[in-house]
Amino acid sequence: MSEERRRVLNNLDRIEDRLRDAPEGLHDAGAPASERALAASGLDPDVALLWGAYDGIDLGGGEARIYPLAEHAPATEAAAAEGRLRPGDRVIGERGRDLLVLAADPHAEGADVVLVEEDGERLPCASSVDRMVLALLGEFSVLFDEDGEYQADLFGDDGELTPAAERRMLRRHLDLDPDAPLARFRLAQSLRRAGELRGAAQELRQLLRRAPEFVWGHLELGRVRLGEGKPGDAVAAFRKAAELAADPGLRAHCLALACLALSDMPERPGPAAQVPADMPEKTGPSAQGAKAMSKKTGAAAQADKAGAERAALAAAALAANPMFAAAQEAAVRDALEREDPAAADEQLALGLAVVPGHLGLLSLRPALAELKARVAESEGDEVEDEDDPDAGMDPALLEDEAERVAARAKPEPEPKAAPAPDTGSASSPYGGRTPARSSGGRRSRRPGRSRG
Template identity: 85%
Template sequence: MSEERRRVLNNLDRIEDRLRDAPEGLHDVGEPAGDDDLAASGLAPHVALLWGAYDGLELGGGEARILPLADHAEATAAAEAEGRLRPGDRVIGERGRDLLVLAADPHAEGADVVLVEEDGERLPCASSVDRLVLALLGEFSVLFDEDGEYQEDLFGDDGELTPAAERRLLRRHLDLDPDAPLARFRLAQSLRRAGELRGAAQELRQLLRRAPEFVWGHLELGRVRLGDARPVEAVAAFRRAAELAADPGLRAHCLALACLALSNMPSATGPSAQGKKAMSSKTGPAEQDAKASSERAALAAAALAANPNFAAAQEAAVRDALAGEDLAAADEQLALGLAVVPGHLGLLSLRPALAELRERPQDDEGGDEEGDDDPDADVDPALRDDDAERVAARARPEPPPTADRAPGTGSASSPYGGRTPAKSSGGRRSRRPARSRG
């Protein structure tokens, strides 16, 4: 028996145990697929083992689905018609409105299973189908109690998972699929938002070893390095993200972040070890400033070449942030815009409104308690990506700074994409008799 087959069979036993112990009605599984259907499926033998045990699974009351073999062709054809797939992809499941896809080239993608969002964004999701199912079951065991109801203290007043609950889910996922790039990315982002930059960097290094071409991983690493006062490494990470970005708007966004990192270079590198190392012994401060200025100009030109409407998009983002009294978002969007187009009159005209918002007295009622619960409270506002990142990256004419999504199923900060997980539905079967693995 091959090592891969032995691994999958072991995971199937673990899946079976979890299904048996799960609350009644939380999961629904199909009967094993027939030998003829498995032989005709075109799946690799070790991959087909999952369907040989369960020909389709519905997990977490419908939060995630692994499709029966008979549905693969239709689901794949429908996704192809929508332009969401690459040649050789195979749709094998769904999570919310996003697709779970067996990638045609797992090595290039960084994962066997890729999550394809509604807009076509591809995110490396799981190292194998069996590990994905096992990891999802692990997540749901954290979410639901023995009666199939949500555990207490999972959600905040806004209805979203609390940072602590989110991390529990992500760490449980990674316990069961250590090579899952998307879960590790979300964990790194959560750590960075909480100011735990060293931990975030460690997670990102592990992520990028597995998925070296994951653009959002490099972008997040740049943010971590910028927050860690390592602007040279930040610029390198943002440049790499720009090189990998297929979308022109996202490429411009990455280049703008590199410009911002360079703009912060003099103050960031003065006393730092990295700044001293970067400073050549053969050139003085004036030459270094000239070199940085030239590099900023080149990056800004590249950003505008990728997206000529970048400055206008940033102006719209700042206006929307001001309207929503979101000081952090307004600060960051303005800083990004001016890093690329320092003299843009529309952006400069918004400085007084931003200053007014900054000076406006804050409502102190309950403010201390809210600050204690805010994982971004101690993070430099210029480093926050919030839910505007995706909009700014796309650089639409009027990108609302809180309306769009960072990478992942909706928002990279939540395993459920900013959506409350589906409630379990009654009448579903979650137990099946044990089978030997001969």
């Protein structure tokens, strides 16, 4: 027996244990497929072992589904007719609105199982089918209690998973499928948003070793490097993402981020700013003046080089998406209408990094400044207008009460930024929408669609 077959059989035993121990009705596993159906399936014998144990599985009350063998062909034909597949792909299931697909070329994709979104975006999902099922079962054990209801304290006041709950699910997923690129990408995103940049960078290094052509992994690495104050590394990551991006809008977005990163690069004297080796060492005002002039000349040359690089990146972004500035203007206006200053600021900076003199974008600066001032004033008024009911209370009692409040406090959700126009989207299997009712009476969290 091969090592791979032994591994799959061991995971099938673990899957059986989890299905047996799960709350009744949470999962629904089909009977084993017949030998004839397995032989006619065309699946690799080791992959087919899953269907030899369960010919179709519904997971998490409808959160995810592994299709029975009889549904593979019609599902594949339908998805191919919609233009969502590549030659040789095989649809084996779904998660929310997205398809779970056995990739024709796992090595190039970075995963055996790829998540294919409605718009055809492909995301490397799982290292194998059996590991994916096991990891999903692990996720749902974090999400649901022994009665099949959602665990307490998973969701914030906005109805979305808290960052802490999302990370627990992601880490549990990765415990059971360590090479799952999409889960590791989501974990890196969560860490970066929480300011844990070193941890995010470590996750992304592991991700990109497994899936080196994953565009969004390189883009996320660029964001992390920018947060670390390494704009040079950020530019390299954004350039790599743009190189790999098939969608022109996404390519323009990556190049715009590279422009923005270049704008953040400090002007430091480089080799050109150093005194030439053959310049004799002298002292006195003339020598000091020569060195100062040399440094100034070197800094100017470096600034000119950075400016030329920014111009080239901006031109490439506009070549990929000639309507980029107009799209950014629309995104800023939308954020202003929603009174989201953080999103408006980000979209405005991105647009001006590519087209610094765009009148439409520049005209929105006063409105953004007014919104920021209004939000700041509103927040200040809320603080000033509050009466202090604790005045005169024993400080020790106040401290105890503060500790109790802190213990009950939940992390605040990250502000939602407007999505960059025409940049594609990646499903977040763990958040993004208020839970809907599933047919079984439990709330069903459908994938949200944002990529931070």
